[in-house]
Amino acid sequence: MDVLFQLGVFITLLFLGYVFGRRAEARHYKTIRMRERAFRKIVVLNERFPPPHLCQHQSTMVCGNVVVSVDYFKVVVAGLRSLVGGRMTSYESLLDRGRREAILRMQNEAKNLGAEAVINLKFETSQISGQAGQGLGSIEVLAYGTALIPVIPE
Amino acid sequence: MSNYPSENPQLPEDINISTSHPLKDFLVLLVGVGCIVGLLVLSISLLATYLSPLVPFSWEHQVLESWQQPAVDEPYQQEFERLLRVFKLVEKQSELETDMTLHIHHMDSEIPNAFATLGGHIFVTQGLLSQVQSDTGLAMVIAHEIAHVKHRHPIQALSRGVLIQLVMAVILGDNGMANSLISPSGTMLALKFNRDMEYQADETAVAIIKRSFETLDGADEFFRIALEEHGSSGWSDVFQTHPDMAARLVRIRQALK
Numbered sequence: 454m455d456v457l458f459q460l461g462v463f464i465t466l467l468f469l470g471y472v473f474g475r476r477a478e479a480r481h482y483k484t485i486r487m488r489e490r491a492f493r494k495i496v497v498l499n500e501r502f503p504p505p506h507l508c509q510h511q512s513t514m515v516c517g518n519v520v521v522s523v524d525y526f527k528v529v530v531a532g533l534r535s536l537v538g539g540r541m542t543s544y545e546s547l548l549d550r551g552r553r554e555a556i557l558r559m560q561n562e563a564k565n566l567g568a569e570a571v572i573n574l575k576f577e578t579s580q581i582s583g584q585a586g587q588g589l590g591s592i593e594v595l596a597y598g599t600a601l602i603p604v605i606p607e
Numbered sequence: 608m609s610n611y612p613s614e615n616p617q618l619p620e621d622i623n624i625s626t627s628h629p630l631k632d633f634l635v636l637l638v639g640v641g642c643i644v645g646l647l648v649l650s651i652s653l654l655a656t657y658l659s660p661l662v663p664f665s666w667e668h669q670v671l672e673s674w675q676q677p678a679v680d681e682p683y684q685q686e687f688e689r690l691l692r693v694f695k696l697v698e699k700q701s702e703l704e705t706d707m708t709l710h711i712h713h714m715d716s717e718i719p720n721a722f723a724t725l726g727g728h729i730f731v732t733q734g735l736l737s738q739v740q741s742d743t744g745l746a747m748v749i750a751h752e753i754a755h756v757k758h759r760h761p762i763q764a765l766s767r768g769v770l771i772q773l774v775m776a777v778i779l780g781d782n783g784m785a786n787s788l789i790s791p792s793g794t795m796l797a798l799k800f801n802r803d804m805e806y807q808a809d810e811t812a813v814a815i816i817k818r819s820f821e822t823l824d825g826a827d828e829f830f831r832i833a834l835e836e837h838g839s840s841g842w843s844d845v846f847q848t849h850p851d852m853a854a855r856l857v858r859i860r861q862a863l864k
Contacts, residue, residue: 471629471630489615490617492615493614493615493617496611496613496614504611526633529633530629530632533633533636534632536778537636537639537640540625542624542625545624545625546625
């Protein structure tokens with residue numbers, strides 16, 4: 454009886470994780486693709502120095518930060534995968550979403566400042582684990598860079 | 608600058624993420640890991656069945672050495688004496704290995720049950736003593752438990768249970784569970800014998816009874832009452848630890864003829 458109850462809870466969590474996690478991911482990817490197209494003109498480079506024709510631009514730091522939670526289904530799939538090894542596809546999409554969303558938020562900030570480009574792009578990432586590493590974790594991705602803003606001649 | 612990009616590139620989607628359906632990945636993993644765990648459990652069960660009887664019986668004593676029969680309450684004294692008398696009668700005919708020693712215990716519980724555990728300790732509850740009136744019927748129950756000890760069922764069940772739980776704890780990464788397994792509290796008394804063990808114990812018990820008594824009338828008393836009382840309170844416990852009571856009664860009756 455006890456075992457059945459635990460199994461029921463497990464399957465319910467798995468089902469909820471799958472349904473809501475997958476829906477959230479599909480929606481997120483849709484907006485990511487849409488905004489990436491919209492921000493294509495704000496060029497993001499990992500060059501440390503500005504290209505010569507932008508050397509006269511003002512520079513300032515811009516950053517974008519995002520925290521994405523993992524869902525129960527992804528945790529279970531990853532747990533099974535960690536027993537046998539191989540591509541952790543369930544976490545790959547999570548991190549991909551995090552990185553792209555962080556860049557988009559950074560680009561958004563750059564756009565609000567009137568920047569033409571962002572150089573020296575860098576990432577920081579960290580993991581937020583719930584309940585002292587026992588529960589579901591989240592990932593944080595921070596993207597930051599130097600925005601180049603054209604100086605308006607007086 | 609001619610080589611300076613005018614806009615960000617549009618990268619293909621399937622570089623960083625897999626395009627295969629997550630459920631497919633999950634099912635493949637589930638079936639694969641399930642098969643491996645199943646094979647592991649099966650081989651552990653077989654190992655426990657064939658190797659644990661090789662563990663010297665004296666080792667079992669060390670685990671449950673300190674178990675002392677508490678003083679039996681005054682109203683039950685007579686029942687306890689009857690239990691001891693029948694037990695001694697059956698023990699004589701049980702043809703145990705020389706290093707095996709048995710200990711009978713009276714349990715102050717109204718739930719009719721009897722069980723055998725490590726170290727040759729056999730427990731019979733007050734509930735069973737008051738239900739089973741005939742000595743032959745009581746002897747059959749005791750002989751059944753002695754047969755479990757004789758065939759080394761407690762250590763087989765324990766080895767299998769602990770090993771399987773240990774494997775599960777390792778797979779699920781639950782260290783707290785693995786630690787609690789090692790402590791001898793609780794779990795040792797609730798050893799689960801499987802169907803084959805019960806049949807084997809019944810068979811041996813009938814043989815012991817045939818050697819101990821001239822008439823076999825009432826040897827199936829406990830099983831008969833258990834089946835009749837099935838569903839009434841207190842008896843459900845017996846059916847949880849001893850399934851297939853009906854099938855066993857048929858077999859016992861055949862063997863008694």
